[in-house]
Amino acid sequence: MLVLFRKTPILGALLAQVVALPVVAAVTAPLSTMVERLPLIVIALVLQGGLAALLCALLRLPRWWLLIAFVFPLAMGSAMLLGNLPAWPFGIAFLVLALVFSNTTRGRVPLYLTNAETASVLKDLMKDRAATRVLDLGCGLGGVVRALDGEGRQARGVENAPAVYLAARLVSGLTGKGEIRLGDLWKTDVSEEDVVYAFLSPAPMPALWQKLSSEMKPGSLFVSNSFAVPDVDPDEIWELSDSRKTRLFLYPIGKTEEGTAG
Ligand SMILES: C[S@@+](CC[C@H](N)C(=O)[O-])C[C@H]1O[C@@H](n2cnc3c(N)ncnc32)[C@H](O)[C@@H]1O
Incomplete structure (x- = not known):
């Protein structure tokens, strides 16, 4: 029970x-x-x-x-x-909440956003690796996607909460930065990405690692904000000096040592 x-x-x-x-x-x-x-x-x-x-x-x-x-x-x-x-403000409030949070009870991943400092560190990481393709799984309002897109980099995001997707799509459309798709991260093709980024919750991490380690190409990198993959040693853990002391867990794909990625 x-x-x-x-x-x-x-x-x-x-x-x-x-x-x-x-x-x-x-x-x-x-x-x-x-x-x-x-x-x-x-x-x-x-x-x-x-x-x-x-x-x-x-x-x-x-x-x-x-x-x-x-x-x-x-x-x-x-x-x-x-x-x-009148009853309609409560109805509208309920509808908006449902469109934003309807996926939270199923996926147990609430909406909170990557801060600008973390996005800037991710951009430097991509530059250092000469990575050109990045995908944010569960991209929320698309802030990371827009921060990483440009200067030769192609950034994409996938989001399944309808209202959140619409807001992300609208801002990306207006700024001309990044590509936002409505969809389920579990059904998203990750095979072409140099970097996959996720900021989710502890709940999906084991299954997410199963998907990424089997579908991402060798030499690519999975970066998880705040949530480690249980029983898999990250190659590096970056502790940032932002106010929330963000930790980024780096998992290179294709490493074959026991207990590590791949
Ligand atoms: C913690 S937020 C992170 C948002 C964004 N990546 C960022 O860092 O600013 C997680 C997002 O993942 C979305 N999400 C949860 N499960 C998902 C799924 N199965 N497919 C697509 N998006 C999902 C949620 O709706 C939420 O917007």
Whole structure:
């Protein structure tokens, strides 16, 4: 059961809310004669969020789900209290969130972005290797793709969250930099790339390494931002001096030493 919730955290988060609901109702019902309506609702919502977050922790869901579990009842409660507002802003907000984050529950890769310092280091790395083709797997808003494209380099990105893809495509179209595709990184051809870059999460790393080590050409390089491939020694780890102390894990393709890449 725990495995199911770790694979599909949204199910665990929903269960936590359902289990917390009767407990919170039982605790707050006796207060209804003593406390005014508004403070009572706030107490109930905070209790509901707190208990649901605690249950998510017990189910060992990733930390950001604890935050979601806590904030969700407060957001729903606020929407109910503001009930005289039109419904469409909530509908649009939901649609936008779904278009941005719909892939997160399946792939367990949220959207956060590579900073400019890291992109600049990647550009230097490509120059040093005289690499001309680079692919960002899960390119988000396409910042890395645009930073690396040009001066003889061809940069591509693939992204599967529809709204994120549209934004990336729009900016790349306007700036004329990089090529952004809508698609699944697992189905993307990596065989022609000199460098493949990814900034994902711990969850996909073992399967991603399987794909890249068997499909990328010998002599090419896989660079992972922040997340190492379990049980595979990187050739180098670069620790950057940016504010988040970014670590880049470098895996050359085609090395045959035991325990190393290839
Ligand atoms: C942490 S963000 C990194 C964005 C970008 N690479 C950067 O460094 O700025 C990861 C991105 O991967 C995307 N993603 C997750 N799973 C994916 C998949 N199977 N195919 C394509 N993109 C995916 C997410 O939607 C998200 O935009």
